[in-house]
Amino acid sequence: MTTLKHERLIVAGKDITDAGTRWLEERIVKAIQERGVAIIGLSGGSTPGPIYEKLGQSNAIDFTKCYAFMVDERHIAEDHKDSNTLLLRNTLLKGGKFLEENLVRPNTSLPIDQTIRDYDTKMRELFKKGNPDIVCLGLGPDGHLASIFPPANIDAANREDAYVLHTTTEKFAVFDRITVNFIVIRKGREQVFFMKGADKVKVWDEMIGQPNHHERWPAQKVIEDGHTTLIASTD
Numbered sequence: 388m389t390t391l392k393h394e395r396l397i398v399a400g401k402d403i404t405d406a407g408t409r410w411l412e413e414r415i416v417k418a419i420q421e422r423g424v425a426i427i428g429l430s431g432g433s434t435p436g437p438i439y440e441k442l443g444q445s446n447a448i449d450f451t452k453c454y455a456f457m458v459d460e461r462h463i464a465e466d467h468k469d470s471n472t473l474l475l476r477n478t479l480l481k482g483g484k485f486l487e488e489n490l491v492r493p494n495t496s497l498p499i500d501q502t503i504r505d506y507d508t509k510m511r512e513l514f515k516k517g518n519p520d521i522v523c524l525g526l527g528p529d530g531h532l533a534s535i536f537p538p539a540n541i542d543a544a545n546r547e548d549a550y551v552l553h554t555t556t557e558k559f560a561v562f563d564r565i566t567v568n569f570i571v572i573r574k575g576r577e578q579v580f581f582m583k584g585a586d587k588v589k590v591w592d593e594m595i596g597q598p599n600h601h602e603r604w605p606a607q608k609v610i611e612d613g614h615t616t617l618i619a620s621t622d
């Protein structure tokens with residue numbers, strides 16, 4: 388019987404910024420100390436921005452040894468309001484400490500099929516430095532993970548020869564999406580989900596209460612590995 392055991396760090400009040408930043412910073416510093424490099428996957432959306440902004444101001448991290456990749460992106464210009472790259476530019480990269488050349492991201496100026504192939508190549512090149520230490524994730528209100536939307540095609544998102552997928556959504560911002568697959572997300576030594584508000588925690592708990600429903604709850608494919616932490620506020 389697969390289990391969905393995970394660490395829960397529920398923050399009283401509205402703000403998970405301090406808890407989330409501290410959680411990431413500790414692990415990034417440790418990875419650099421132990422392996423000489425830290426690699427983190429970064430999701431976008433409405434939740435993680437303040438955490439990324441505070442992390443980008445860290446005085447504890449040697450950012451010359453810290454690399455990041457984007458877990459997913461919308462296929463739009465990088466200066467569009469719904470771009471996850473713009474989110475990172477306005478948060479993690481804002482302080483000037485995180486090096487833009489250390490951020491591996493999709494080239495959304497290409498036609499989407501080329502964007503997918505190009506990003507797949509970039510991901511494989513990055514992982515020559517080692518597997519990700521941390522993958523930061525969110526859970527959409529419908530249960531989507533990265534840009535893998537329910538009902539998820541689990542086999543298509545679980546192929547060793549296709550780390551990056553083109554998905555689409557009519558429910559959320561920007562129809563055409565680029566997303567890494569389960570294999571990339573599960574390469575992470577740890578996964579952390581950032582969530583804000585009691586409504587989101589209810590979605591999470593509904594998912595946890597329905598194990599083995601991967602098409603409906605794609606995040607279960609990640610949580611089943613047993614190294615997931617949930618950091619959430621309840622206000």
Ligand SMILES: O=C1O[C@H](COP(=O)(O)O)[C@@H](O)[C@H](O)[C@H]1O
Nearest residue numbers: 430431432433434525526527533
């Ligand atoms: O569209 C997306 O949604 C998910 C969840 O975002 P949130 O705003 O509900 O936290 C996000 O993880 C993903 O990166 C984003 O592209």
